[in-house]
Amino acid sequence: MARREIVVLADDLDGSEGDVRSVKFGFEGNSYEIDLGPANHDKLALALAPFVAAARKESSRRGPAVAAKAKAPTAAEQRAFNQRVREWAKGQGEEVNDRGRVPAKLIEKYFAAGLR
Template sequence: MAQKTQIILTDDIDGGEATQTVTFAFQGTSYEIDLNDEHAALIEESFSEWITNARKTTGRSSAAGGAPARSSSTRASSGPKRTDLDAVRAWARDNGHTVSDRGRVSNKILEAYDAR
């Protein structure tokens, strides 16, 4: 016997038909909301100024990094590339920071480097 399971999304704003699930995070908590295309565009527009001025964080495996996103979105890294770590270490030493020759560079040093 064949079975067919159908999932019908309901827009969490107006109760109508939703076309997508939007995920975002705020203050360390991840959220999902089912929306139609119009409501998804509104949330993306309302977040756009904040996203433009924010820095992305790494270490998250999903798009729930603080920005509304669809499952097809791609995320770019905002931190220095691995090839830049030698420059970061040199800058850190020149500016009184203690940093190892190998391994992870602390977020504190990376943030200070980015803010220079």
């Protein structure tokens, strides 16, 4: 008899399924892992970006037991997020440039609209 198991990954915050990935990060000596879809991953990355940018990397002398750091979004991830915000904003009648920085007010409205 054959046995088939199906594992479905779901976003730990909103329960959405699909393109979900595990994110590991550390804070105050504790290690955490959370499964996030693209919208919540973008939200976490944007929230942590100023702290990651200002932080110092910890020496790897302690080996693999060092708590994993949350990473800032890659350029490709940031472009994809900005494109989603631009498309949403244009659909809402907002004026937004096709290139360059997306205004923080538009990003706040995007999140306030429940697009996580």
